[in-house]
Amino acid sequence: MKIRQIDVWQKDLPIQGPAYKMALQTLTELDTTLVRITTDTGLQGWGEVCPLGPAYQPQHAAGARAAIGEIAPHLLGENPLHTERINHRMHQALCGSLYAKSAIDMACWDISGKAYNSRVCDLLGGAVRETIPSYYAIGLSSPEDAANVAVKKQAEGYCRLQLKVGGRALEEDIACVKKVAEVLTAGTALAVDANRGLNVNDAIQLSAACRDIPFIFEQPCQTYEQCLHLRGKLHHPLWLDEVIDDLNALLRAVRDNAAEGFGMKQSRIGGISQMRTAREICAVAGLPMTCDDSWGGDLVAASCVHLGATVTGNLFAGSWIAAPYIDGHYDSQNPVVINNGVLKVPAGAGLGVIPDSALLGTPAMSLSL
Template identity: 40%
Template sequence: MKIVRIFAHRVELPLVEGSYKWSGGKSVSVFDSTIVGVETACGLTGYGEVCPLGPFYLPAYAEGVRAGLRELAPHVLGCNPRELGVLNRRMDAALKGHPYVKSGIDIACWDLLGKVTGLPVCELMGGRFGESVRLYRAISQLPPDEMARNVAEYRQQGYTRFQLKVGGDPDQDIARIRATREILSPNERLVADANTGWTQHEAMRVVRAVRDLDVYIEQPCETYEECLAIRRRTDHPFVLDENIDSLQMLLRAKSDLAMDVVNLKISKLGGLTKTRQARDLCVSMGIAMTLEDSWGGDITTAAIAHLAHSTPEELRFTSTDFNSYVTVSTAKGAPQRQHGFMQAGRAPGLGISPREEVLGERVVDVS
């Protein structure tokens, strides 16, 4: 079995809420997603998706995905997509860094492996733990009362995990956290996610001001060292995200006791293969995880669902259904939210079928 063609489509994904806002005044209204196809000599095609959260979040941007695919694709033609270890070593040798570029190819090859074996990806990644995956809802940064109203609305849809976008003015953020925590019950979880937006002294002010509340603090500052300093001065449960971009950083953070939960994003780490490695390491070390990606639509949501559903429930803090945030469906068969939960599909591979009428013309085509 050999790869004979790699292609990609560019798809715009407008947001249901109109815009998504987070720390530092950053916002996005339409996501620029790349749907990646990996075609084999036997006629099977696997699909992946890469959708950076704009060019100002992580070291990744949408056009970079397509440019990187044009550079990388010739080096993986002829590879066996079932040999995921060999494939990833080939990609790393051909293109230094840029893990997000490799992610779409790797996800597509997992889709192919599932189709060849007749098994869903979650079974190939360790098995299906539990009946469903608990979801969180990201709450776009707005004035405190508006954010609280949004939380109340999403509670009605079955969500019990909320990721509050803070990282702005500390006084406003303190009010945001208090307003939203007030309407939640004790068994519901609130995460104050600053997305690196606070300076160290601002983060210290916030965690001291909300010391009496049941809230998780996520990625308060830009650097690992700053986050560690805040971690050591608060008794809130602590989440790291942006700083954990490799197994080396994951091991360092474990050694420093720098977190209680880690956010593993598929494209940040380079695909399902490497995220699975990080996931399994977390399982062995007893670290809880949020399993997700930077953003995306139906195909990304399917990949997240299979990764999350194959993770032991006691270490699966939460996950997300990105396809419910956008107005465009790019594939049939993707997981759909049901009362704050989703399930990985039972069809072979990712269990999705792209909507050709939505994908449009290919913007990358290498054979």
């Protein structure tokens, strides 16, 4: 089997309802990139990458397509079933740009599943659960508004909520955490996520002011070193997210005993192949993780679900997907949706999602043998 053609699409994903607010940016629309790999046997695989705007991290949407354009010619004629070889060829073709490579890696896993008539989760070692918990992120808002959303989302079945803080007066963050805590019901876990929006002093003060409220404190500060400085100074478990930008960073964090868990984003570290390794590292270290991505449609969501289904026992903290914030699906027959706070593993071979290319229009880029 050989890669015969690679097509790339650009698609806008408008956010429905109010803007999505975080400590360092406010978003009303995301720019996603879809990749389709066609083989000489006629099998096709799909991948997607959607950076969380241009100011969240170095990744940005136009950069993803430029990087794919640089990489794709080197993959024509390669066997997409050989994912290790594909990743090696991508690294030879272009240094860095792991996020762009993740879309190609995803498409190759999708093809592999179809070739072997297996789901991606089965190729990754097998699903330990057929439904996985999702969680909802409450954007930066007033304490009252955040509490109202928390009540609503618990009624919809979510058992884990993530509350955004940072980028504003510390007193408002503290009030917001306390107000949301008042409405949490038994069994609902809370993560307070600053997305790097707090300095070291403010992170220590927030944790101290809310010491009687159980939550995990996710990525409070900008850098790894700043977060490491917090060890022993917080009253809450510390999780790292944005600073874990490749497998070496994850290994370093485990070595340094830098965190009690990790919010893992597949595109940030290079795709499904790298997430499989991250899963094993966290399992050996006994540290929990999420299986998420920064943003994206059904393809990204399906990949997150397949990965999450393979994480053993209490080391899995859930998968966040963007579906509640965007309107529409790539595959109307097999949409990835959250029901009662959980996600079902897609049933079809590969990712289980086949986008309708007619809805995507003309590819932004096509390369073929």
